[in-house]
Amino acid sequence: MTVLVTGGAGYIGSHMVWALHDAGEAVVVIDNLSTGFDWALPGDVPLVRGDIGDEALVARVLSEHGVDAVIHFAGSIIVPESVANPLKYYKNNTANSRSLIAACAAKGVDKFIFSSTAAVYGDPEIIPVPEDAPLKPVSPYGTSKLMTEMMLADVAAAHDFRYTALRYFNVAGADPRGRTGQSTAGATHLIKVAAEAALGKRAHLSVYGTDYPTEDGTAIRDYIHVADLVGAHALALERLRQGGDSAVMNCGYGHGYSVFEVIEAVRKVSGRPFETRMEARRPGDSVRIVADASRLRAELGWQPRHDDLTEIVTHALAWEEKLAKRNS
Ligand SMILES: NC(=O)c1ccc[n+]([C@@H]2O[C@H](COP(=O)([O-])OP(=O)(O)OC[C@H]3O[C@@H](n4cnc5c(N)ncnc54)[C@H](O)[C@@H]3O)[C@@H](O)[C@H]2O)c1
Numbered sequence: 001m002t003v004l005v006t007g008g009a010g011y012i013g014s015h016m017v018w019a020l021h022d023a024g025e026a027v028v029v030i031d032n033l034s035t036g037f038d039w040a041l042p043g044d045v046p047l048v049r050g051d052i053g054d055e056a057l058v059a060r061v062l063s064e065h066g067v068d069a070v071i072h073f074a075g076s077i078i079v080p081e082s083v084a085n086p087l088k089y090y091k092n093n094t095a096n097s098r099s100l101i102a103a104c105a106a107k108g109v110d111k112f113i114f115s116s117t118a119a120v121y122g123d124p125e126i127i128p129v130p131e132d133a134p135l136k137p138v139s140p141y142g143t144s145k146l147m148t149e150m151m152l153a154d155v156a157a158a159h160d161f162r163y164t165a166l167r168y169f170n171v172a173g174a175d176p177r178g179r180t181g182q183s184t185a186g187a188t189h190l191i192k193v194a195a196e197a198a199l200g201k202r203a204h205l206s207v208y209g210t211d212y213p214t215e216d217g218t219a220i221r222d223y224i225h226v227a228d229l230v231g232a233h234a235l236a237l238e239r240l241r242q243g244g245d246s247a248v249m250n251c252g253y254g255h256g257y258s259v260f261e262v263i264e265a266v267r268k269v270s271g272r273p274f275e276t277r278m279e280a281r282r283p284g285d286s287v288r289i290v291a292d293a294s295r296l297r298a299e300l301g302w303q304p305r306h307d308d309l310t311e312i313v314t315h316a317l318a319w320e321e322k323l324a325k326r327n328s
């Protein structure tokens with residue numbers, strides 16, 4: 001039994017690979033290294049450098065490695081980029097996922113975990129947002145992921161195939177043991193950008209929108225530690241292996257922080273003030289997204305261990321320092 005991790009050389013995928021490796025699972029990674037790094041992986045995990053849109057390549061990997069389950073992280077992830085270049089997102093997140101799913105269906109690989117997103121909800125009316133809330137993405141990124149969820153539901157109805165779509169809220173932090181973290185150059189995620197600003201890698205941090213209808217005027221997100229998110233995947237894999245049905249589950253803590261609160265936490269933990277500039281709202285951004293994760297807790301018995309903004313920021317900063325030494 002081998003687990004195929006697509007996008008395993010990326011930020012979240014590499015944490016997953018380390019966790020599977022720690023648990024003694026056999027793992028194979030497919031990654032085209034467009035935003036990932038081969039050095040983020042344990043040295044003895046095979047990396048197939050290729051594209052998940054290459055159905056023949058995926059089919060060969062599934063057969064040669066005796067894959068029984070797929071955890072699918074590979075994709076394009078930047079909300080504003082998806083507004084500017086929607087077809088990139090419908091290609092990489094929707095069409096390429098279709099190819100991957102087709103290879104699984106053809107080879108009888110019947111367990112599939114998908115990286116979905118809170119962006120499928122758009123601007124939810126109910127906060128915290130449950131899984132059965134209306135799905136109204138406000139960016140092509142969110143739509144591209146929702147389309148993949150729909151394909152998975154249809155394939156599961158037609159074939160011997162079960163899936164878990166995990167809708168991640170905002171993933172942050174790094175491996176508490178310091179083995180991997182978010183390494184992408186030019187990253188756009190708030191905690192990563194703030195950590196870079198605190199370490200002097202960026203001259204300033206732009207705050208996108210201070211006129212939102214929130215307490216301090218900045219947008220609110222539910223930041224989940226990457227280690228807790230990976231823990232949810234391990235439980236989802238276990239459940240599918242035990243015959244569990246297809247399911248969709250939110251992954252978040254159920255409370256949010258504003259952009260200003262995150263900046264304050266990074267300043268406090270790092271002890272370094274950095275410049276902030278107030279800018280206009282960013283296209284495709286929601287005002288407030290916070291998870292109702294009761295299904296994840298009830299169905300998987302998930303219990304977060306790192307639900308603490310200070311800890312998330314501490315791990316993000318520690319990784320950023322390590323990365324600075326690595327790249328110097
Ligand atoms: N980071 C977040 O806050 C967040 C939130 C919700 C959902 N997600 C989803 O989680 C997944 C992982 O995100 P991440 O933050 O680790 O991003 P990332 O960019 O670090 O990782 C993506 C990985 O996939 C690889 N890749 C991309 N397209 C590929 C393709 N066609 N074939 C093979 N490899 C390919 C990249 O090289 C990279 O290693 C994505 O699907 C993303 O949409 C992330």
Ligand SMILES: O=c1ccn([C@@H]2O[C@H](COP(=O)(O)OP(=O)(O)O[C@H]3O[C@H](CO)[C@@H](O)[C@H](O)[C@H]3O)[C@@H](O)[C@H]2O)c(=O)[nH]1
Binds near residue numbers: 116221
């Ligand atoms: O330099 C920055 C970066 C971000 N923000 C704001 O911070 C918030 C969070 O932004 P970011 O960290 O970029 O995450 P999101 O745009 O919320 O999207 C992330 O979270 C989604 C789930 O909610 C995922 O699906 C996406 O892949 C992931 O990029 C938003 O209000 C941004 O406008 C800033 O003000 N300045």
